[in-house]
Amino acid sequence: MDITAGQLLRHIDDPSDLRKIDKEKLYQVCEELRQYIIDVVSVHGGHFAASLGVVELSVALHYVFNTPYDQLVWDVGHQAYGHKILTGRRDIFHTNRKYKGISGFPKRDESPYDTFGVGHSSTSISAALGMAIASKLKGEHERQHIAVIGDGSMTAGMAFEALNHAGVANANVLIILNDNCMSIDPNVGALKEYLTDITTSPTYNKLRDDVWNLLGKMPVGKRFTRDMASKLEASVKGVVTRSSNLFEALKLRYFGPIDGHNITKLVDTLQDLKDIPGPKLLHIVTTKGKGYALAEKDQTLWHAPGLFDKITGEIYKKPVNAPEPPKYQDVFGETIIELAAANDRVLGVTPAMPSGSSLKFMMEKMPDRAFDVGICEQHAVTLSAGLATQGMRVFCNIYSSFMQRAFDQAVHDVAIQQLPVILCLDRAGLVGEDGPTHHGAYDIAYLRGIPNLIISAPMNEEELRNLMYTAQLESNKLPFVIRYPRGQGVMPDWRRPFKAIPVGTGRKIREGKDIAILSIGHPGNFVTDAIKQLVIDGLQPAHYDMRFVKPLDEALLHEVFRQFEKVITVEDGTVAGGFGSAILEFMARHGYKADIKIMGIPDRIVEHGKPSELYRECGFDAKGIAHTVMEMMKNKITVVA
Structure with a gap:
């Protein structure tokens, strides 16, 4: 036009x-x-x-x-x-x-x-x-x-x-x-x-x-x-x-x-x-x-309505032929209401993003238990810490890139005092068209060095619900970070009964013998798609969803490095100081040797574009993961006629 x-x-x-x-x-x-x-x-x-x-x-x-x-x-x-x-x-x-x-x-x-x-x-x-x-x-x-x-x-x-x-x-x-x-x-x-x-x-x-x-x-x-x-x-x-x-x-x-x-x-x-x-x-x-x-x-x-008819005002929606997975932020918004209904100490806080984070759902149903504090990330974190001193279980929802502004509060007011504030970092990873000022590329790297901090990332909507449930339990005494991406997940049937996830435990998704792929968060779904092609090509990769960057599941990692000589890590955070770096530190600490490839956001500024375009550019979409595996396993690929 x-x-x-x-x-x-x-x-x-x-x-x-x-x-x-x-x-x-x-x-x-x-x-x-x-x-x-x-x-x-x-x-x-x-x-x-x-x-x-x-x-x-x-x-x-x-x-x-x-x-x-x-x-x-x-x-x-x-x-x-x-x-x-x-x-x-x-x-x-x-x-x-x-x-x-x-x-x-x-x-x-x-x-x-x-x-x-x-x-x-x-x-x-x-x-x-x-x-x-x-x-x-x-x-x-x-x-x-x-x-x-x-x-x-x-x-x-x-x-x-x-x-x-x-x-x-x-x-x-x-x-x-x-x-x-x-x-x-x-x-x-x-x-x-x-x-x-x-x-x-x-x-x-x-x-x-x-x-x-x-x-x-x-x-x-x-x-x-x-x-x-x-x-x-x-x-x-x-x-x-x-x-x-x-x-x-x-x-x-x-x-x-x-x-x-x-x-x-x-x-x-x-x-x-x-x-x-x-x-x-x-x-x-x-x-x-x-x-x-x-x-x-x-x-x-x-x-930011998307595409629309300027005459009628109709905002165009893509046709839906089957049940669609929800957006991660909507899973958060619905889940916190369920948790708050069962636990009267659950509160929600956001710095001026109630719609984007979907905390608006709780603000509508429980207006006295959800707070929009304005564009004040530092205040949001320390307010949450103050609430936590009085026994409240506070979900402080901040976009990953905006959390950078409250780093000192995360250290000084939360971690040092071991206050169990729950930091939900929405828009983690590559956010798309908003570009480098909004990419949630660095949260794993800048939070991983803080003592007393639990850092987790769900692979799907069910894991997000279960991590939120786990974080607000009375048994959790530490600050708890849950990072998740912008946009849709992968599970149309996502509303399932809550299950506690033992802190610091991952899960083996697929047995394998040629190479181990360790993923954190949503990119684990890219790994699943990549493996479908790799199996056709004659490879048998193992896949581990680690779920926690801190603490790492060391029992699972010992299993990996005793069994595999080739390992790939996949994350939607920066490769400098992120999840892959944590795996390398584990290897060095325990004297393991392996051929390892770290995949994620490269150590440069990634510009704007659709998330799929940026995943491809950074090389950790399904096709990029499959290509990397094949490059590492060149001598073991079986050609299928």
């Missing part, structure tokens, strides 16, 4: 073309940009509602500021599609998030307009402040630095750390707070109430209107008279509502809130703020999904 940009947009190859357009025509540019995003995403997929909400802001920023010399940092990047289209990537935008195509997030090596790589939230203010301080040191006093951060990302501690520094750094940085009451799910917490109070206070809004009327009528910056500047300063800082104090208290000059969909007001405001030096914050109010009615109505569903 050919998708054609609108009359004005088709001629915008970079922001310099945008700046040649009369301000009165920017409304049309916004309409064409919004429609182009709808057209492309409906056919090719991607994040959706977030970029629609900042169309006007994207246009205004590139119209007013001299990008890329003026440095623009987007937070997270879900909302940067308009930015990408305006900065030379319009004609390749259809490759967004596709294998070998452009990234779904701003990425430094993709464009000079992408000043900072993002994917995890709440980094924009720190990065832009660092750029601003560097420019000040280099004498680039006219250079502008802009951080765009959503109110959801503003809940993270890192954002407040950066705000605290920005107020005293005396650097030329503009923070734009995009307030839409949403991250992926609706925002929670006191900050949401605070921003709501700002936007609804009659006293504050009257004073705000006075300030902006002044800005609209008078020249600003160096052209201001001293009296005018004093009046503006007094108007902003003299706000009497309790909601107006936070940003000013941090020594940031606060402006707003203003309508983030009024392109003329945005352009005029940004032009004015360009001439006001130092740290400042502009508060804009937007609607996530703006311009597409269904996305405005259900912003969570339309965050």
Whole structure:
């Protein structure tokens, strides 16, 4: 399907073309940009509602500021599609998030307009402040630095750390707070109430209107008279509502809130703020999904809906001819409810991902026992530790790549104190189109060295249920990690009675005599598929599902290394320091010698694409495993006529 940009947009190859357009025509540019995003995403997929909400802001920023010399940092990047289209990537935008195509997030090596790589939230203010301080040191006093951060990302501690520094750094940085009451799910917490109070206070809004009327009528910056500047300063800082104090208290000059969909007001405001030096914050109010009615109505569903009919709004689903295996996250979501019904001490915690982790099921049925704490991974882990000190059995569900942000808490607050927090690491392994910022590649490696920590990975949905059941038993006294991948499992008939799994025990799935394949987690299913072909080729591999990386099933490993001279390990984590490394350490510790091959995510950054494409690229899909076995066993293959 050919998708054609609108009359004005088709001629915008970079922001310099945008700046040649009369301000009165920017409304049309916004309409064409919004429609182009709808057209492309409906056919090719991607994040959706977030970029629609900042169309006007994207246009205004590139119209007013001299990008890329003026440095623009987007937070997270879900909302940067308009930015990408305006900065030379319009004609390749259809490759967004596709294998070998452009990234779904701003990425430094993709464009000079992408000043900072993002994917995890709440980094924009720190990065832009660092750029601003560097420019000040280099004498680039006219250079502008802009951080765009959503109110959801503003809940993270890192954002407040950066705000605290920005107020005293005396650097030329503009923070734009995009307030839409949403991250992926609706925002929670006191900050949401605070921003709501700002936007609804009659006293504050009257004073705000006075300030902006002044800005609209008078020249600003160096052209201001001293009296005018004093009046503006007094108007902003003299706000009497309790909601107006936070940003000013941090020594940031606060402006707003203003309508983030009024392109003329945005352009005029940004032009004015360009001439006001130092740290400042502009508060804009937007609607996530703006311009597409269904996305405005259900912003969570339309965050990344997949392919859809842009006219009817029908989201396309692949045809189902037989019972489908569930998604691992849904197994978690259903299972924790079963466990909580039987054990009144079971609780759930997630940092802003109730839909993605499926903890939303428990939040709906047991709202007093499931907590969304906002984009605060560190807080989520230590909150869980605090709950555990009082005998609660807490399932803290965090995406694997986001768990990296709470490493210190896992060590200091959980492991050292031997608190039985249950860390459920969703999206472990290669996550697909979100790419390297979201791949759960490193959790085995960075957690394996922590004492007092149990690390497990289920091969299927039944094992996930049983590991969750085991972790919450009173007999378990240690922190317990359960890692599992994004997406579907392999068992349509997955809801089976719970069985405790002895900690540190694996299982032999298949007897064999030629070579042993040791797998951890979901890739064990790739091994099963590979063996089907290997048997046809005359080989008899043994297969062991180890289930635990820590502690290892040493009895099973002794059996393997006494029997086999050739061994392959398979994991969906990094090969540097991961499961395979643990097996090598066991070999060295016990003096075993074997020809061993470690398969998993290589020691390099793996880009984005469909999971099947990335498994193939990394060589540990079924075909890759079979090929590796055959290479190791070349002299023993029987040719079948």
